Amino acid sequence: MDFQRVNLVYFSPTGGSKKIMRYVSSVFNINSMTVDISNPSLDFSKFVANEDEISIFAVPSFGGRVPETFVERIKNTNGNNSKAILISTYGNRDFDDTLLELKDVVKEAGFLPIAAIAAVSKHSIMTDIASTRPDDLDKEEIISFAEKIKKHLENIDDNFDLDVPGNFPYKKYNPVPLKPKADNKCILCGACATDCPVGAIPYDTPNITNNELCITCMRCVEICPVGARSIGEENLKMITEKFGPLCEGRKENKLFIENLNK
């Protein structure tokens, strides 16, 4: 089938998932449309895909799960049985049930997942972990995965049910109890308030964080122009001592294109 458009649907607080998604979309030489799921002011019910379009969904793994904000917002979209490619990035620990949950929520919205990729990208909290990834080798590998997916698209029939790793019930999500705060370098520019995916930073007092709303996605830390926001050195040390050992070694990118019904 000749696709008319590729829809780039992403929740990527610190940009890693978006980068991997761009590598994948680069092999489809057609028009694209972006749907930034982290933008709370968008009306996601307006995203209705047609059968002659392909959508790429990209999210980070948060505690081995799909970020809840993505799950909530994607429910309002409509896939009309069009094909979808799934991407979960992860920070060199594990993606656990992320791809299975992503497959389930995207199917629920009416899309047909035909391939999935798990890709390593810099850990957005412990930024010394996988700090140079995706690197050139990753880029080459992800593009080769995308070329394989393009070929595989020619052989999809109605019987296709994508086989991805993961368990149901999904792993219990334990929210990160640490919330980024601004220090006295904050210039009250409000960039973080504008960009926060969940409205956890007030526009008039952007140096504070609403801990009830904050999902610790690290967007505000990433985009602060003066480096004023962080979870704090002590907290980072604590979290690195606990999770750092699980993130050792070079973890792999993985491609999933097998049919469960074969």
Ligand SMILES: Cc1cc2nc3c(=O)[nH]c(=O)nc-3n(C[C@H](O)[C@H](O)[C@H](O)COP(=O)(O)O)c2cc1C
């Ligand atoms: C709240 C939170 C939870 C995370 N949990 C995991 C995890 O369970 N396993 C893992 O390998 N990386 C984990 N990470 C790292 C991210 O999955 C990884 O850095 C991802 O590439 C970030 O994507 P982004 O740059 O698109 O925001 C977590 C990051 C955050 C902020």
